[in-house]
Amino acid sequence: MSGEEGARPAAGEPRAFVARDPGYEQRVRDSLARQGFLTLCGATLDALSPGHVTLSARHNHGLTQQHGFFHGGLIATLADTAAGCAALSMMRPDVGVLSVEFKLNFLAPARGERLVAHGHVIRPGRTLTVCRADVEVIDGDRITDVATALLTMMSVDGFQD
Amino acid sequence: MSGEEGARPAAGEPRAFVARDPGYEQRVRDSLARQGFLTLCGATLDALSPGHVTLSARHNHGLTQQHGFFHGGLIATLADTAAGCAALSMMRPDVGVLSVEFKLNFLAPARGERLVAHGHVIRPGRTLTVCRADVEVIDGDRITDVATALLTMMSVDGFQD
Amino acid sequence: MSGEEGARPAAGEPRAFVARDPGYEQRVRDSLARQGFLTLCGATLDALSPGHVTLSARHNHGLTQQHGFFHGGLIATLADTAAGCAALSMMRPDVGVLSVEFKLNFLAPARGERLVAHGHVIRPGRTLTVCRADVEVIDGDRITDVATALLTMMSVDGFQD
Amino acid sequence: MSGEEGARPAAGEPRAFVARDPGYEQRVRDSLARQGFLTLCGATLDALSPGHVTLSARHNHGLTQQHGFFHGGLIATLADTAAGCAALSMMRPDVGVLSVEFKLNFLAPARGERLVAHGHVIRPGRTLTVCRADVEVIDGDRITDVATALLTMMSVDGFQD
Numbered sequence: 001m002s003g004e005e006g007a008r009p010a011a012g013e014p015r016a017f018v019a020r021d022p023g024y025e026q027r028v029r030d031s032l033a034r035q036g037f038l039t040l041c042g043a044t045l046d047a048l049s050p051g052h053v054t055l056s057a058r059h060n061h062g063l064t065q066q067h068g069f070f071h072g073g074l075i076a077t078l079a080d081t082a083a084g085c086a087a088l089s090m091m092r093p094d095v096g097v098l099s100v101e102f103k104l105n106f107l108a109p110a111r112g113e114r115l116v117a118h119g120h121v122i123r124p125g126r127t128l129t130v131c132r133a134d135v136e137v138i139d140g141d142r143i144t145d146v147a148t149a150l151l152t153m154m155s156v157d158g159f160q161d
Numbered sequence: 162m163s164g165e166e167g168a169r170p171a172a173g174e175p176r177a178f179v180a181r182d183p184g185y186e187q188r189v190r191d192s193l194a195r196q197g198f199l200t201l202c203g204a205t206l207d208a209l210s211p212g213h214v215t216l217s218a219r220h221n222h223g224l225t226q227q228h229g230f231f232h233g234g235l236i237a238t239l240a241d242t243a244a245g246c247a248a249l250s251m252m253r254p255d256v257g258v259l260s261v262e263f264k265l266n267f268l269a270p271a272r273g274e275r276l277v278a279h280g281h282v283i284r285p286g287r288t289l290t291v292c293r294a295d296v297e298v299i300d301g302d303r304i305t306d307v308a309t310a311l312l313t314m315m316s317v318d319g320f321q322d
Numbered sequence: 323m324s325g326e327e328g329a330r331p332a333a334g335e336p337r338a339f340v341a342r343d344p345g346y347e348q349r350v351r352d353s354l355a356r357q358g359f360l361t362l363c364g365a366t367l368d369a370l371s372p373g374h375v376t377l378s379a380r381h382n383h384g385l386t387q388q389h390g391f392f393h394g395g396l397i398a399t400l401a402d403t404a405a406g407c408a409a410l411s412m413m414r415p416d417v418g419v420l421s422v423e424f425k426l427n428f429l430a431p432a433r434g435e436r437l438v439a440h441g442h443v444i445r446p447g448r449t450l451t452v453c454r455a456d457v458e459v460i461d462g463d464r465i466t467d468v469a470t471a472l473l474t475m476m477s478v479d480g481f482q483d
Numbered sequence: 484m485s486g487e488e489g490a491r492p493a494a495g496e497p498r499a500f501v502a503r504d505p506g507y508e509q510r511v512r513d514s515l516a517r518q519g520f521l522t523l524c525g526a527t528l529d530a531l532s533p534g535h536v537t538l539s540a541r542h543n544h545g546l547t548q549q550h551g552f553f554h555g556g557l558i559a560t561l562a563d564t565a566a567g568c569a570a571l572s573m574m575r576p577d578v579g580v581l582s583v584e585f586k587l588n589f590l591a592p593a594r595g596e597r598l599v600a601h602g603h604v605i606r607p608g609r610t611l612t613v614c615r616a617d618v619e620v621i622d623g624d625r626i627t628d629v630a631t632a633l634l635t636m637m638s639v640d641g642f643q644d
Contacts, residue, residue: 037232040201040223062201071198072241072260077234084233099233100611101635103264103425103586105452105472107445122470123429127610128583128637130427130470148444148452150427150472152584152635154611261450262474264425264586266613266633268606283631284590288449289422289476291588291631309605309613311588311633313423313474315450359554362523362545384523393520394567394582395560402555421555425586 017051017121021093024050028085038081041074045085051121053085059113070110070146075117075135079104079149082119083131087153090124096159100128102151110146112139119151129153178212178282182254185211189246199242202235206246212282214246220274231271231307236278236296240265240310243280244292248314251285257320261289263312271307273300280312290314339373339443343415346372350407360403363396367407373443375407381435392432392468397439397457401426401471404441405453409475412446418481422450424473432468434461441473451475500534500604504576507533511568521564524557528568534604536568542596553593553629558600558618562587562632565602566614570636573607579642583611585634593629595622602634612636 021027025048032038032045038055041063047054055078057063057070065071080099088097116136123130135147182188186209193199193206199216202224208215216239218224218231226232241263249258277297284291296308343349347370354360354367360377363385369376377400379385379392387393402421410419438458445452457469504510508531515521515528521538524546530537538561540546540553548554563585571580599619606613618630 031227034227035232036222036225037235041234061197064197066192066195071196071238072245073202073234073238074198076237076241076263077232080233080237099267101264101266101584101633102237103262103472105262105445105474106260107452123427123467130429132470145445148454148472150425150470150584152427262423262472264633266606266635268613284588284628291590293631306606309615309633311423311586311631313588353549356549357554358544358547359557363556383519386519388514388517393518393560394563395524395556396520398559398563398585399554399556402559406555421589423586423588424559425584427584428582 078117079133112137239278240294273298400439401455434459561600562616595620
């Protein structure tokens with residue numbers, strides 16, 4: 001639980017953190033660039049700070065479910081990846097990160113122009129890091145929450161990410 | 162809990178079901194064909210019976226995470242879609258299906274040639290249907306379990322799928 | 323999504339709500355009083371407003387796991403009940419509430435004098451209501467987050483709670 | 484993934500295992516006996532083999548929710564404990580077990596005389612063990628599935644259970 005700073009937020013709320021790896025930003029960018037599935041999905045990195053990562057994708061037919069909205073699988077992909085990168089940004093340079101498990105609740109149909117996933121570390125740990133991800137869709141000037149997720153990430157020694 | 166037949170399996174085990182919609186097979190195929198994200202992922206329908214659906218995808222760089230294995234987001238996509246189609250195959254012709262939530266545990270790295278997701282209805286209901294999905298990877302003659310998921314699907318009146 | 327007020331909080335954050343049932347407070351108290359398991363656990367209602375409920379229990383040997391900390395099953399009990407009551411407090415007088423599913427991450431050992439669970443509605447709906455619960459332990463003047471949960475509740479017509 | 488034997492079952496299915504600790508049975512019994520909450524709930528150990536544990540409780544008012552059925556919190560308690568003991572039964576003598584997270588779907592109201600939870604290891608690992616729990620209620624000669632859960636357990640070095 002080291003690396004925390006500032007007053008105690010409510011349980012489960014995003015916190016401000018200090019990274020242990022000064023090169024954390026390049027490390028997250030490199031990990032994203034090597035993930036062919038993110039390129040296929042057109043996902044981009046929109047924001048990055050220690051313990052917090054935002055990814056997004058623009059609407060096109062290749063990202064849709066049967067009604068033309070963003071597909072639930074893409075929502076899960078961005079949630080899992082944003083949370084995994086948030087966890088990675090907090091880790092020592094010599095460990096990699098693996099997704100252990102996640103759970104996601106869909107809140108509304110993902111109808112709009114851009115799908116945005118915010119991944120947050122809520123409990124950093126030596127082996128396991130608990131994260132949360134909130135996914136929203138932007139349609140003109142309207143923002144709608146479409147999913148929220150709880151995720152567990154694991155640091156793995158001697159495993160380069 | 163209607164539509165069930167045969168002896169009681171262990172809790173949570175796949176069961177044999179009878180479909181309420183004689184056209185269930187075409188209905189599932191049509192739903193899959195309209196999902197642009199599945200086309201992008203190259204997912205195919207491998208097996209279909211009432212309450213049970215198998216989808217798969219062949220390995221290529223566009224489906225990978227940073228180590229070249231199948232991406233966790235794709236694993237979630239196939240699990241969610243196979244389970245959703247399994248639920249849809251049990252529903253009356255005049256309702257559609259929505260994913261409410263799902264939870265997925267990763268069991269091993271998804272290293273191999275083909276990713277296969279089996280979706281099963283484990284508790285059909287008038288409004289909510291509970292499903293399970295098991296995902297495996299095939300590499301030559303070796304099969305490895307890579308994920309298992311529990312999912313909740315909802316039937317929606319007057320909503321065409 | 324009716325009944326909301328105020329500015330848009332971050333996705334998944336607790337919101338302020340207006341109850342549809344003016345007698346919501348008595349209704350939640352009555353539901354709690356009829357749950358024999360809560361009496362057995364010594365759980366008390368500490369705070370109640372529309373969409374938000376806080377329950378707690380004081381430490382004693384009957385509530386412990388093998389190291390003398392609060393048992394994970396009690397943590398789940400308070401999380402599920404606080405969230406269920408938060409959902410109930412938002413519902414029309416003629417419907418009852420059922421837990422559909424939940425997922426809970428343990429964040430730290432629950433070592434302390436009092437276990438406190440805050441249940442919040444994060445997405446109210448006609449049929450399904452998505453909730454979140456945050457559980458903390460109080461030990462002297464120290465508060466530690468011990469668990470966070472995502473939960474789905476269902477309103478059931480003609481079912482008195 | 485050592486300690487497995489026999490043919491490959493379907494993904495997520497219970498398997499037969501060999502224990503690494505010849506004293507696993509006493510160890511599980513000792514852990515259960517020290518959990519005050521289980522005594523309060525009247526939970527008993529009904530079956531135990533490596534990777535598989537069954538617990539149950541008899542109906543009484545102290546275990547109920549508002550309609551007189553077994554409380555969801557008790558269902559979660561037995562599921563979590565049965566799975567945790569199943570994981571413990573597979574571990575080396577010098578490590579303890581902690582619950583990391585669990586997810587549970589309720590399948591039917593738990594109306595009956597006896598609540599029975601079967602915990603199974605589905606993927607043993609050096610650090611993390613993935614389990615499944617199936618909970619049923621027995622009422623006369625009728626057995627009803629009431630919940631199914633996926634759980635993650637963690638082994639902790641130098642931590643006695």
